[in-house]
Amino acid sequence: MHDSSSRPRVRFAPSPTGSLHVGGARTALYNLLFARRERGTFLLRIEDTDVERSREELSGQILSAMEWLGLDYDEGPFYQSSRTDLYRSAIERLLTEGRAYRAFETAEELDVERKKADAAGRPYRYSGAGREISPDESDRRARAGERHVVRLKMPAETIVVEDLVRGRVEFPPEALDDFVLVRSDGHPLYHFCVCVDDAEMRITHVLRGDDHLANTPKHVALFGALGVPVPAFAHLGMILGTDRKKLSKRHGAAAVEEWRDAGILPEALVNFLALLGWSPGEDREILSREEMEREFSIARIGASPSVFDPEKLLWMNAQYLARMPAEEILARTMPWLHSPPPRDVGLAAIDLHRTRARTTIEMARALAGYAADPAEYDPDGMKKQVKPETAAQMGKLVERLAAVSDWTPLPLEAALRASAEDQGISAGKLIHPTRLALTGVTVGAPLFDVVALLGKETALRRLQNFLARVDRPRPQD
RNA sequence: GGCCCAUUCGUCUAACGGUUAGGACGCAGCCCUCUCAAGGCUGUAAUACGGGUUCGAUUCCCGUAUGGGCUACCA
Numbered sequence: 001m002h003d004s005s006s007r008p009r010v011r012f013a014p015s016p017t018g019s020l021h022v023g024g025a026r027t028a029l030y031n032l033l034f035a036r037r038e039r040g041t042f043l044l045r046i047e048d049t050d051v052e053r054s055r056e057e058l059s060g061q062i063l064s065a066m067e068w069l070g071l072d073y074d075e076g077p078f079y080q081s082s083r084t085d086l087y088r089s090a091i092e093r094l095l096t097e098g099r100a101y102r103a104f105e106t107a108e109e110l111d112v113e114r115k116k117a118d119a120a121g122r123p124y125r126y127s128g129a130g131r132e133i134s135p136d137e138s139d140r141r142a143r144a145g146e147r148h149v150v151r152l153k154m155p156a157e158t159i160v161v162e163d164l165v166r167g168r169v170e171f172p173p174e175a176l177d178d179f180v181l182v183r184s185d186g187h188p189l190y191h192f193c194v195c196v197d198d199a200e201m202r203i204t205h206v207l208r209g210d211d212h213l214a215n216t217p218k219h220v221a222l223f224g225a226l227g228v229p230v231p232a233f234a235h236l237g238m239i240l241g242t243d244r245k246k247l248s249k250r251h252g253a254a255a256v257e258e259w260r261d262a263g264i265l266p267e268a269l270v271n272f273l274a275l276l277g278w279s280p281g282e283d284r285e286i287l288s289r290e291e292m293e294r295e296f297s298i299a300r301i302g303a304s305p306s307v308f309d310p311e312k313l314l315w316m317n318a319q320y321l322a323r324m325p326a327e328e329i330l331a332r333t334m335p336w337l338h339s340p341p342p343r344d345v346g347l348a349a350i351d352l353h354r355t356r357a358r359t360t361i362e363m364a365r366a367l368a369g370y371a372a373d374p375a376e377y378d379p380d381g382m383k384k385q386v387k388p389e390t391a392a393q394m395g396k397l398v399e400r401l402a403a404v405s406d407w408t409p410l411p412l413e414a415a416l417r418a419s420a421e422d423q424g425i426s427a428g429k430l431i432h433p434t435r436l437a438l439t440g441v442t443v444g445a446p447l448f449d450v451v452a453l454l455g456k457e458t459a460l461r462r463l464q465n466f467l468a469r470v471d472r473p474r475p476q477d
Numbered sequence: 478g479g480c481c482c483a484u485u486c487g488u489c490u491a492a493c494g495g496u497u498a499g500g501a502c503g504c505a506g507c508c509c510u511c512u513c514a515a516g517g518c519u520g521u522a523a524u525a526c527g528g529g530u531u532c533g534a535u536u537c538c539c540g541u542a543u544g545g546g547c548u549a550c551c552a
Contacts, residue, residue: 014552015551015552017551017552047552049551049552103550106550107549107550110549110550111549114549118478121478122478122479123478123479123480123548124479124548125548149550163482166482166483169481169482170481171480171481172480174479174480175479175480175481175547175548176480177548179549180549180550182550183550184550185550187550189549189550189551189552190551190552191552194552209546210482210483210545210546211545211546211547211552212546212547212552213481213482213546213547214480214481214482214546214547214548215546215547217481235482237482237483237545238483238545238546240544240545242487242488244544244545245544245545246545246546272489275489275490275501276489276490277489277490279489279490279491281491282491282500283490283491283499283500283501284500284501285489285490285500285501285502299493302490303482303483303484304482304483304484305482305483305484305544305545306488306489306490307487307488307489308488308489309487309488309489309502309503311488311502311503312488312489312501312502312503313502314502315501315502315503316502318514318515322515353514354515355514355515355516356513356514356515357514413511416511427511428511428512430511431511431512432511432512434511435511435512441512441513442512442513443512443513443514444512444513444514445512445513445514446510446511446512446513447511447512448511
């Protein structure tokens with residue numbers, strides 16, 4: 001067991017095979033929260049031992065996604081690809097201590113064995129032939145250049161994993177094989193590197209996806225062979241798509257970057273992910289990073305998998321937009337604005353639309369309406385709001401508005417209502433067409449706030465353009 | 478196939494032997510209202526199934542079912 005007097009050391013260890021999966025992001029987040037809560041250390045390690053699959057630029061994507069989410073680490077990033085000396089000396093030690101052994105079967109031979117076992121309907125296991133080769137002969141054949149892998153000598157006893165989330169899990173020896181540590185081309189394999197690194201980095205707690213639970217007895221055996229303490233484990237339930245299958249690209253947005261590009265705020269995504277498998281225990285849902293760091297505990301992590309619900313993420317994002325300072329929202333909306341409105345207009349518009357936009361993209365669309373006149377009018381709105389008499393009624397309204405000097409919501413509303421009364425029509429008969437004229441659509445922020453914010457010149461221009469468009473019936477004068 | 482894990486409203490979850498099984502998203506209705514939102518209120522909807530243990534099981538144990546993971550010279 002780990003030394004309980006020292007601070008915990010945890011790590012996030014993604015393989016750089018693409019973008020950062022939301023499941024990975026959640027794993028990283030839980031590690032980080034645990035480290036902060038326990039005043040420990042969080043490190044990042046890139047598992048790029050798979051030479052065929054890993055790529056430099058792919059780890060860059062993970063790094064930038066983590067930075068965007070605010071998942072900052074205390075140590076790293078460490079790259080396994082640059083730690084090969086460590087693995088080499090570890091394997092030599094295991095070999096000389098008799099904890100591991102060389103096996104000289106070819107991949108093809110093993111494949112035949114596996115197929116035979118499959119056909120006979122019995123589980124495949126490595127024959128263990130390599131265990132019978134004497135160390136002298138093994139060394140001799142290796143020196144002679146004979147191709148071989150290195151396998152771990154698994155203990156012939158039940159391996160117990162004490163999981164902080166799942167409790168005690170036992171793996172009978174029949175289920176465990178002498179798995180390969182080093183390939184015949186000399187490349188160390190994943191399970192081996194993980195344990196060597198976790199040992200060398202003095203990792204005390206391993207929080208990772210549930211898909212690794214079945215691998216854990218291998219790791220426990222390896223830590224034993226390495227002669228180092230076994231870290232504590234906490235396996236997190238998978239994140240699933242709405243079809244209850246492991247979340248993947250197939251489901252739409254499975255990557256952090258895709259949510260960023262969809263106008264989701266990192267704070268909201270972090271909050272949402274934190275609650276996917278963990279709960280503070282109260283009925284609170286909107287939690288700041290500080291609160292999470294203060295209250296996180298492994299004991300409150302659930303064991304079952306969870307479905308990623310985009311609807312709820314959107315709701316949560318809206319909650320953040322409703323609370324965030326306008327300056328902040330403006331800064332985050334800017335990337336989506338081709339021609340932003342003046343800053344003061346933008347800030348005021350944000351307060352008008354913050355409860356009407358669920359993403360920064362939607363917010364950008366709203367702000368764009370203040371920078372450019374509507375390019376078109378909603379056809380359904382035209383049909384519904386524009387009657388034969390509308391143009392004449394609107395014409396009178398425009399005359400009245402043109403006379404308003406204090407261009408603020410209250411006087412504007414008074415002017416419109418007075419015009420409606422003069423004409424003997426309901427205010428709605430003017431309000432709805434006016435909104436359509438100013439914004440192009442029939443829904444949106446309270447009309448008089450919009451009119452005021454647009455400014456007299458812009459508002460009147462848009463109204464005139466609209467009048468020109470609705471085939472104003474010629475007055476008989 | 479073998480081994481392992483999981484199972485509370487459609488979804489995220491709370492209840493760590495005793496609750497009218499709570500909250501949130503979604504959905505529906507009402508209120509507010511110039512529209513749309515937001516907000517408020519109300520409603521909708523769950524302990525997979527079968528056995529035990531217990532005075533009492535969502536909770537503990539065993540089966541079954543369903544879903545998932547692992548079973549590579551991938552990670």
